[in-house]
Amino acid sequence: MPGAQPLIGVFDSGVGGLTVVAALRRRLPGASILYLGDTARLPYGTKSRRTVLRYSQANVDFLERRRVDALVVACNTASAMALDDLVVRAPHWGVLEPGASAAVASARRHVGVIATESTVRSGAYEEAIRRLDPRLRVSQQACPLLVPLVEEGWEEDEITGRIVARYLEPLLAEGIDTLLLGCTHYPMLRGVLERVCGPEVTLVDSAESTGALVEQALRGRGWTDGAGPESASVRLFATDAGPRFARLAERILGEPATLEWIDVDESGTGGTLRIGEEVGTS
Amino acid sequence: MPGAQPLIGVFDSGVGGLTVVAALRRRLPGASILYLGDTARLPYGTKSRRTVLRYSQANVDFLERRRVDALVVACNTASAMALDDLVVRAPHWGVLEPGASAAVASARRHVGVIATESTVRSGAYEEAIRRLDPRLRVSQQACPLLVPLVEEGWEEDEITGRIVARYLEPLLAEGIDTLLLGCTHYPMLRGVLERVCGPEVTLVDSAESTGALVEQALRGRGWTDGAGPESASVRLFATDAGPRFARLAERILGEPATLEWIDVDESGTGGTLRIGEEVGTS
Numbered sequence: 001m002p003g004a005q006p007l008i009g010v011f012d013s014g015v016g017g018l019t020v021v022a023a024l025r026r027r028l029p030g031a032s033i034l035y036l037g038d039t040a041r042l043p044y045g046t047k048s049r050r051t052v053l054r055y056s057q058a059n060v061d062f063l064e065r066r067r068v069d070a071l072v073v074a075c076n077t078a079s080a081m082a083l084d085d086l087v088v089r090a091p092h093w094g095v096l097e098p099g100a101s102a103a104v105a106s107a108r109r110h111v112g113v114i115a116t117e118s119t120v121r122s123g124a125y126e127e128a129i130r131r132l133d134p135r136l137r138v139s140q141q142a143c144p145l146l147v148p149l150v151e152e153g154w155e156e157d158e159i160t161g162r163i164v165a166r167y168l169e170p171l172l173a174e175g176i177d178t179l180l181l182g183c184t185h186y187p188m189l190r191g192v193l194e195r196v197c198g199p200e201v202t203l204v205d206s207a208e209s210t211g212a213l214v215e216q217a218l219r220g221r222g223w224t225d226g227a228g229p230e231s232a233s234v235r236l237f238a239t240d241a242g243p244r245f246a247r248l249a250e251r252i253l254g255e256p257a258t259l260e261w262i263d264v265d266e267s268g269t270g271g272t273l274r275i276g277e278e279v280g281t282s
Numbered sequence: 283m284p285g286a287q288p289l290i291g292v293f294d295s296g297v298g299g300l301t302v303v304a305a306l307r308r309r310l311p312g313a314s315i316l317y318l319g320d321t322a323r324l325p326y327g328t329k330s331r332r333t334v335l336r337y338s339q340a341n342v343d344f345l346e347r348r349r350v351d352a353l354v355v356a357c358n359t360a361s362a363m364a365l366d367d368l369v370v371r372a373p374h375w376g377v378l379e380p381g382a383s384a385a386v387a388s389a390r391r392h393v394g395v396i397a398t399e400s401t402v403r404s405g406a407y408e409e410a411i412r413r414l415d416p417r418l419r420v421s422q423q424a425c426p427l428l429v430p431l432v433e434e435g436w437e438e439d440e441i442t443g444r445i446v447a448r449y450l451e452p453l454l455a456e457g458i459d460t461l462l463l464g465c466t467h468y469p470m471l472r473g474v475l476e477r478v479c480g481p482e483v484t485l486v487d488s489a490e491s492t493g494a495l496v497e498q499a500l501r502g503r504g505w506t507d508g509a510g511p512e513s514a515s516v517r518l519f520a521t522d523a524g525p526r527f528a529r530l531a532e533r534i535l536g537e538p539a540t541l542e543w544i545d546v547d548e549s550g551t552g553g554t555l556r557i558g559e560e561v562g563t564s
Contacts, residue, residue, distance in 0.1 A: 039329075040323070040329060040333045041322070041323050046321075046433075046524060046526060047321075047322060047522045047524065048522050048523050048524055048543075051322045051521075051522045117526065118524075144430060144433065144434050145427070145430050145431065145434055148426060148427050148430040149427065151328075151426065152426050152427055159441065159444055159445055159448070162441055162444075163441055166441070239333075240329045240330050240333045241330050242328060242329065242330055242400075244328060244399065
């Protein structure tokens with residue numbers, strides 16, 4: 001209940017949403033977090049609205065059965081395609097509106113948005129930005145290879161630099177002044193994105209602005225840091241196990257991470273949950 | 283029944299398995315084919331054995347409910363991780379053994395295998411090749427970026443050439459004389475793979491050798507071309523819809539392709555099937 005420390009549920013298609021968890025931990029050190037990465041069915045970014053909605057609802061149901069006080073859809077694709085149709089009891093937020101707000105706050109004339117294919121096709125970022133400031137120009141670019149490059153651990157590789165330059169070329173040629181990172185994996189590529197964009201372009205990251213929004217909302221509802229960070233816990237679940245996910249989780253969180261394997265019933269209507277072995281034993 | 287034209291069921295995690303369908307159509311022009319691409323849950327190549335087995339069984343059950351006479355697991359990851367544990371009534375084959383046989387037939391001393399992360403981790407190709415010829419040396423290389431590059435349509439891009447060169451460097455340095463393409467997407471990259479490998483290395487493709495094995499087995503069981511190609515049909519199903527899959531299917535088959543959306547019940551035990559709209563309408 002408000003006054004005490006909140007339990008925040010966070011889900012993403014994979015481990016990229018841990019960039020939002022990292023932001024939440026910095027801002028709400030007393031909050032406990034339950035994270036669910038739907039690694040058995042990732043990526044969402046190439047899939048249809050129907051499929052993304054079905055998977056997202058199953059993730060919500062899993063977190064709500066564990067009595068979260070608030071819920072964050074830390075996946076841009078799910079935020080863009082499913083958020084409005086999800087059935088959620090707890091107060092909840094996606095990463096799309098906070099990302100759009102941050103882009104509008106930074107932009108002078110022209111925002112570039114990079115995201116997955118599905119997010120770009122939905123047009124949700126363009127719509128959200130235009131709703132906040134109809135004078136801004138918005139250009140979008142789908143970047144399907146960036147998530148696999150992060151998952152391969154090639155963030156600092158020169159090949160990644162060339163692929164990023166290829167994707168950004170049309171946006172930079174059009175003179176964007178702000179680049180919105182419309183996928184939770186992309187903050188891992190901030191270094192190469194900054195080098196390719198140069199100092200004229202401001203990078204905006206929806207993980208950080210989502211953290212700020214959730215902090216403000218929860219503090220406004222009376223939640224506190226309670227007994228402080230020592231009594232806060234972070235528990236990470238994933239629907240599929242594999243060492244690659246654990247490695248990436250550690251890179252994002254900057255600390256050792258244990259992912260617990262869990263079977264989210266696809267019907268999303270109260271199916272059994274089998275808490276299984278940890279990552280790497282499969 | 284034998285004597286007539288067979289109905290062959292083929293599944294893959296996505297549309298890469300259509301390389302096997304193309305080989306089957308050349309060799310068995312009278313056969314009808316039901317293809318299922320599990321596009322809602324692809325890729326399999328980063329996932330655990332448990333998850334790949336569960337998804338593969340659901341695909342088998344879908345095809346068997348449609349009374350296929352034979353079944354091909356046209357996915358290297360599923361062949362490597364799940365084939366031995368699948369419950370299948372019809373005669374069935376994976377792509378792993380045919381690929382290994384073709385590599386052994388070509389190799390002089392040293393086979394290089396490129397495949398997804400899960401296939402490499404399973405060690406199944408190395409085992410199958412060594413079982414056929416214990417004197418051969420086998421080196422493996424996981425290539426997680428090659429499937430996304432094919433899906434992006436960058437088969438002939440110079441960036442793809444650099445990534446392929448990076449992956450093959452250790453294999454070429456070790457002096458492989460045969461390269462086994464251990465993923466059904468990789469035949470789409472034959473051009474760049476041949477350029478990087480040079481004329482000293484023979485490329486072996488499991489799609490073609492699987493087509494040969496299935497042809498031999500079915501003709502051996504008395505199946506014929508019946509009334510010929512005119513009466514043969516090819517029907518393509520996918521568990522998720524999206525224009526990218528249809529585009530890629532057309533590139534692989536070399537002819538216009540229509541994917542029908544279909545919901546494979548995840549339990550794989552006789553759930554309802556809802557035949558839905560075609561790709562691109564979701």
